[in-house]
Amino acid sequence: MSYPDPPNQPSWAPPGPQTGGQPAGQPGYPGYPMGMGAPQPPQYAAPRKKRIWMVPVAAGLGVVLLASTVWAANTVLGGWFGGPQPETVMPSSSVMFAKLDLKPSGGQLANYAEFAGKLPDEVKDELDPESDPARDLVESEFDYLDYDKDVEPWLGKRFGFAMWETDSEAAQVSRDGMAAAFAVAVTDEDAARTALQEVQKKEDLSFDFRDDFALLAPNSATLSDLDSKIAASGTLDAQEDFASDMQSIGGDTLATAWMDLGEFSRIQADSPSSGYGRSSNPFDDLTGGEDVEGRVAMSLKIESEYAEVRGDMFDVKSGNALDDYKAPEPGLEAMSSLPNNTVMAVGGSGLDSVAEQVWEENPDDFGDFEDALDAQDVSLPEGFTQLLGSKTALGITDVEGSFDDVFSNDFSLQYRATGADADLLEEIATAMSEANYKSAPGVDTDGDTVVISSGATGAGKLGDDAFFQRVMEGTEDSHVGVYMNLREFSPDDDIANPEQWGAVGGAVNFDGSNGSIVARWAPSGGA
Template identity: 30%
Template sequence: MSTNPFDPASQQHGEPQPGEPGELLQPGQPGAFPVPPGEPAEPPRGGRGRTVALVGGILAIVAVGAGGAFAFQQVSGGGAQPESVMPANTMAFAKVDLDPSAGQKLDAIRFIRKFPDARGEVKEDSDLRQVVFKGLQDDGQLKGVDYAKDVEPWLGQRIGVGLVPGATDDAEPTAVVALAVTDQDKAKASLPKIAKSAEAQCQLVEEFALCTDGSDKLAAVATAVGKGTLADSKNFTTDMADLGEDGVASAWFDAEPLAKATKSLDVGSMIPGMTAGPATSQTGRVALALRFDGPHLELAGHTNGASVKFAGSKTGTGLGQLPDTTLAAVSIANAGDQLEAGWPALEKAVKDSVGEQEFADGVDQVEQELGISVPDDLYAALGSQFSLVFGGMGEGQSELRIAAVSDGDKAVLQKLVDAAGQGMGAGDMTLKPAGGATVVSLSDGYADELASNHGLGDTARFKDAVQDADSARVAGFVDIAGLVTEFKDELGADEAKNFAGLSALGFTVSGEGNSADFSLRLTTK
């Protein structure tokens, strides 16, 4: 007997019995709806692509195009979640909850009302499911399907998508869509038509309709669900608990099996301030949630057990110590240590791309032109606290106020400034002390301002957007309202109107060793 967990013949227990919601029915059996009458058991080539496109369309429209409409649904929450019908070995999972907690809904209302165009489009009786459906049809999908007749009578408020391993190590992963079902009889009547239009296969499992791009895959997935679900997985439940509230949308992935399946995942590239090895060596798990915090929108994330890790011991980026006139900035703690830790992987990647001799020649040229040693002097120049700062264009838009602030080796920084002034195309640059740090700027006046002025961390716009900057490893801030004022003459009327309700954008990355937390916050006035 086969031991392949995706082979229905190998399952010896936990199979649903015929007639139950989770039954594994073959096409043509009573009650089955994976394939409409007269259709082949497998979809045409390209069906997987259409299934993935359907998934992407749903998530994109909900998360971006229709953002906030859900907030006007009835204030409730609770109920079955899509992870309860995803197999325990799901590698990646995302869901959209159109029926989140009452607090999330109320906060969403406050957020959406900041945008004039949205106030006109979203009404109290808006049905986000219909918004999603219309968006998919506008994109050329679900042709011949009528929302009021074929979808609305049975579709619930939650949509999930998962990626599970294929039947063999060499097989492509299977994309699975889970649609919440409120009326199983009506779902059974409509799903064959919808499945045909989407070139997918669907089967009721508990309170959801599971859809894939083939009946064999569908049967394997449903059987795997009967043996254990993602909702019961210790890793998944631990990670989501560490993350906190799911919010309106959330996602989770396990890097190691996903990297092996895709051959392209690099967790380190997703988390600033962390170093990483090859994609196929990745380990660890990442949980994400899109949620509201008062009138602000936050994308929060948490990693556990990653193969990537932080370098250096300093915490706190110094971002809040910049002048309160700062319009945009990013600050990195242990910048030199991070570059040193990541240099071997960076060097290998460049050599693989251009060749070892070309890489060596390039390093020699940089060393000769700048008078520095690569990479050691680069580590020294970055130091333990490094920031890039933009303060606008100055009075009359005549001065580019941009600078770097570093507590690194001043002698190396002086070499870089001298080289820039001798023909590197950077124009006149200035270097000035700023307490225990050094300012390198294109503007002498802006260098003085950075050296003597502070207070960004005391402003309300910064506090709302950048939380826990003093303990972060990486932090960034964009004063959206300030940029709108700075460049008001370059904005169109519609852009200015919709930006008018926004205040700032901020992000932080914090953690120790192999665990990290990160937050991206969009705040409103």
């Protein structure tokens, strides 16, 4: 998306050094990549077409990552392994960074091929292993280029995008104090220069080359500002927080994204963009107007057994919102002890402790819940442990029908709560069944765990299921977990062969201002 020139602002930047000798592009509104906190100025005229800043969006969001994985797994190229990463040509002052890496290591390549073989037939039928995602992008957005002749001979397999603060108005991508650049790996600078000069004739673009990357920017002022920032403080890969955060989320990723929340919100809050009638701080709705600190990082990773999306937060704070919360002891034992025919499950450790801390912060929010407990002579906060225990899990079993039918019919379940009050839970279960004219569920104990079961529940343990183990691998010490067995749903118009879709699972781990979220899909098409 692009914006027109604001009133009384020239539509061109002062001429400057340009690779290819073309005049500089407009500094005013070349479009705001990724849409993060971008102001929405009024439309003064029909916008000019400025597609070059659609490229980061198309690369980061429009490229189908599964297609990229299949393509990478089925492609053999010379010089495939190794090479620099985009963060080595971006400034250390970057507050936002994202990259797509289609140049995997040998181990990744083997994982991609094995994972692609496990995809459901429905997915495989939609993917062409010979299709190059870059071709689709170039042919749709730059139809004046011949991909085979003008692009493919030099195009590398790594792409990066970064934004940083700048004092140069000419270098800003909009009136928010931010500059941005896009990095494309190249294997032949001369061939890349010829193609980019053609693009430069039609788009607002400046470019230059650094360490096997073509740097693309809306004008030469942005590239000059990038160079000055690197000269002053180095490149992003050497920035201490960024390097530490990337190490935490792990390597061998297909895509990653990173943001310095504190710096980004400060820049937005200090920008004049709020003059357009919109809050310039994108986190106001989440924080209630409080300042935010810390950083977040996300990654997409393909292993041989599953695809994983991971998000980590580092030193994240908003006022004192997280300072007073104490993380309970982690563990998902109760969840893995659910019956082996569990279709959907949620579980966690210390949920009673978390609930108590939330209650102490905002007791009025629990008014209706407390009223419901009065009939059972239960008071808060002690009632949280009586009901939830220290380790808790709920599993729905024996589902017949599609996902939409799960809660519209009778279903079986098992509830497990370690350290809960068995007598209280039995009273509540009996009262609920009488109100609905149903037979009361069974209440039993397993050591110090209260077990409530209703309907058909398996004799084995969910933790022994191979797909549960795949999606929950390494999450044993998490605070909250979720799981869904997709193989148990009946075929319908959306899923023809559910037995090929495996399972999905996820986990949350938190410790004050630090935490992580992991979500995985383990397909079963080839297993």
